[in-house]
Amino acid sequence: MRLTDARPKKGSTKRRRRLGRGISAGQGASGGKGMRGQKSRSGESIRAGFEGGQQPLYRRLPKLKHFPLVNRQEYTTINVSKLGSLPANSEVTLNSLMEAGIVTSNNGPLKILGNGTLNVALQVKASAFTAGARSKIEAAGGSCEVLQTSHR
Known part of the structure; x- marks a missing residue:
């Protein structure tokens, strides 16, 4: 048996x-394609998802509510009010906060939020700060250092 015999x-x-x-x-005649119209013509037919010039569904939907961002950045967040219990001039990082028991879980890079007041000067090292948090830390005599986070 040869391949040509198959x-x-x-x-x-x-x-x-x-x-x-x-x-x-x-x-015969129209070749099973009906009378007239775009789909009866020779050559390439319309592409999948084309809606005659109307904004197609796959481009409309993400503009509506409740569509999650594809590569959303998750942060471990903490307010400045929680940092007031730390000793003065101490260095604040995600690891130091976890050791102190102020933060219990690591949900990603540290982000400092500006809710509450701060009376202690601290050297805060975090991946992100809100404008209010930055101003409150610096007003208390502390410093803010932004750490570079590796993107996924």
């Missing part, structure tokens, strides 16, 4: 449609 099983294949070969052939 044939499909009898009855498993159908012959191809011969379009536009006269009315008796069954697919």
Whole structure:
């Protein structure tokens, strides 16, 4: 037996449609494509998802509510009011906050939020600060250092 002898099983294949070969052939004249219109023309048909120039569904939907950001950055957040219990001039990082028991879980890089008051000067090292948090830390005599986070 040779590769050229290989044939499909009898009855498993159908012959191809011969379009536009006269009315008796069954697919004459319009070739089974109906009368007129964009889908009856020769050549490439319309692409998948095309809606005649209207904004297609796959581009409309993400503009609506409740669609999550694809690569959303998760932060471990803490307010400045929680930092008031730390000793003066101490260095504040995510690891030091976890050791002190102020933060219990590591949900990503540290972000300092500006809710509450701060009366202690601290050297805060975090990945992000809100404008209010930065001003409150610096007003208390502390410093803010932004750490670079590695992107996924």
